[in-house]
Amino acid sequence: MKKYPIDYLVEVTSRIFASRGTPPADAELVAKLIVQANVRGLDSHGIMRIPQYVQRIDEGRIVPGAEMTVVTETSSTALLDVNWNFGHLGAHRAAAMAMEKARALGSGCVGLHRCEHVGCLGLFTELVARQDMIGLAMCSGAAPSGHWVAPWGGREGRAGTNPISFAAPTSGDPILVDVATSTVSEGKVRYTRDCGKKLRDKWVLDARGEATDDPRALYGDPGGAILPLGGLLGYKGFGFSLIACVMSSFLMRAADHRMENESNNMWLLALDIGAFIPPDDFRKDLDDYIAYARTSQPAAGCEKVIMPGELDFARQRACEAEGVPVPNEIWSQIEEVAQLLDVSLEQ
Numbered sequence: 174m175k176k177y178p179i180d181y182l183v184e185v186t187s188r189i190f191a192s193r194g195t196p197p198a199d200a201e202l203v204a205k206l207i208v209q210a211n212v213r214g215l216d217s218h219g220i221m222r223i224p225q226y227v228q229r230i231d232e233g234r235i236v237p238g239a240e241m242t243v244v245t246e247t248s249s250t251a252l253l254d255v256n257w258n259f260g261h262l263g264a265h266r267a268a269a270m271a272m273e274k275a276r277a278l279g280s281g282c283v284g285l286h287r288c289e290h291v292g293c294l295g296l297f298t299e300l301v302a303r304q305d306m307i308g309l310a311m312c313s314g315a316a317p318s319g320h321w322v323a324p325w326g327g328r329e330g331r332a333g334t335n336p337i338s339f340a341a342p343t344s345g346d347p348i349l350v351d352v353a354t355s356t357v358s359e360g361k362v363r364y365t366r367d368c369g370k371k372l373r374d375k376w377v378l379d380a381r382g383e384a385t386d387d388p389r390a391l392y393g394d395p396g397g398a399i400l401p402l403g404g405l406l407g408y409k410g411f412g413f414s415l416i417a418c419v420m421s422s423f424l425m426r427a428a429d430h431r432m433e434n435e436s437n438n439m440w441l442l443a444l445d446i447g448a449f450i451p452p453d454d455f456r457k458d459l460d461d462y463i464a465y466a467r468t469s470q471p472a473a474g475c476e477k478v479i480m481p482g483e484l485d486f487a488r489q490r491a492c493e494a495e496g497v498p499v500p501n502e503i504w505s506q507i508e509e510v511a512q513l514l515d516v517s518l519e520q
Contacts, residue, residue, distance in 0.1 A: 175504065176496030181520050182208045182220060185507070189223055192514045193230045195237035199262055206261045210293040211497050214488035215351075217360030218293040221367065221503045224510045226259075226290075234434070235259060235289050241266060244286075244426070249274050251283045252425060260291035260437050268297045271443035272304055279448035284440040286427040291437050294338040295351030295482070301443045302340035302347035305452040310338045310441040311417040319435040321362075321391065322355040323398035325411040328382030330398040333437075334358045335417035340482075342446070343463065344456050349482030354414035355399045362388045362399065368502050376400055 186204035191197055211219030229235040239256040241263060246252070251270055255263035267283040274281025291297075294310050301308030314320060314333020322332045336358070338351040356376040365372055366388035375384035380395040390397040402410025421440040422428060446452045467478045492498075511518050 203261045212492045213485040217364045255288040260289040263288045264291040264297045268300045275443040275445040282442040284425040286425040294336045298338040298340035302342045307444040308340040311421045312439045313418045313422040321359045325408045335414040346486040
């Protein structure tokens with residue numbers, strides 16, 4: 174495994190997408206968002222996705238430069254048709270629109286449909302939290318080809334990994350929750366498979382419905398499925414998955430089971446804290462609660478109480494200082510794509 178400077182990874186990623194017809198400004202923004210996932214330790218949503226996105230461009234599933242259009246809009250809401258452009262760009266625009274509406278009215282929510290993979294959902298709720306607002310977002314994977322997760326009691330995929338993210342400002346880094354409603358994201362299963370490793374637990378079912386730690390079982394023919402979050406209490410994870418599905422698919426005119434193309438639909442809410450309480454007072458109250466929570470003595474095998482997002486921001490500081498670690502197996506895939514596209518990897 175080798176470490177690479179953040180700026181270098183952004184430049185390489187941008188070059189690759191630009192070589193496939195992505196407008197330069199779009200390529201740079203998408204690259205920054207993809208690499209930021211690696212910087213936060215969310216490698217499953219980082220540069221390992223480059224070959225997948227390039228393939229989708231070649232297949233016409235991602236349409237670089239496609240104009241996003243407003244399907245319907247009110248003073249506080251909007252639905253955007255991303256027209257199969259990069260999902261990262263759609264999510265970034267949705268966050269900007271939701272914040273603009275929240276500044277004017279106290280709250281704003283914007284949804285996306287006909288949208289490709291949006292990447293790391295928490296990056297967009299964090300954008301909201303950095304503006305003295307509370308961000309809440311949900312995604313769902315529509316069309317059977319994106320249904321990796323089994324419903325509670327089933328063994329075949331009938332839902333996406335359907336993440337939910339929440340972010341709120343403090344005097345330091347935001348509180349940042351970004352979790353799949355499945356035991357593990359599909360990207361992490363893919364990343365583990367590509368690195369030739371086993372999963373940390375039996376998080377997936379094989380085609381027979383047996384739990385296994387072999388990531389390859391998910392991609393067989395017939396394939397398996399990812400379990401809903403919660404283990405024996407998986408009905409809770411499946412319940413949260415349905416919430417994400419209702420908010421980000423059905424409400425967004427993209428009913429999961431009727432979509433012909435795989436779509437990563439999204440719903441995002443921005444809530445202006447100042448409409449309820451002075452932002453400084455809110456941050457102080459949340460800071461005080463965090464300090465109170467940290468007074469809890471460590472559990473067996475733990476060093477301290479850890480806040481949501483704390484490990485991600487710690488990883489970011491390490492990457493900024495030392496570079497981003499990339500497994501050799503993943504970098505070889507980047508090299509192969511770059512060679513095929515005649516894109517230089519020189520620094």
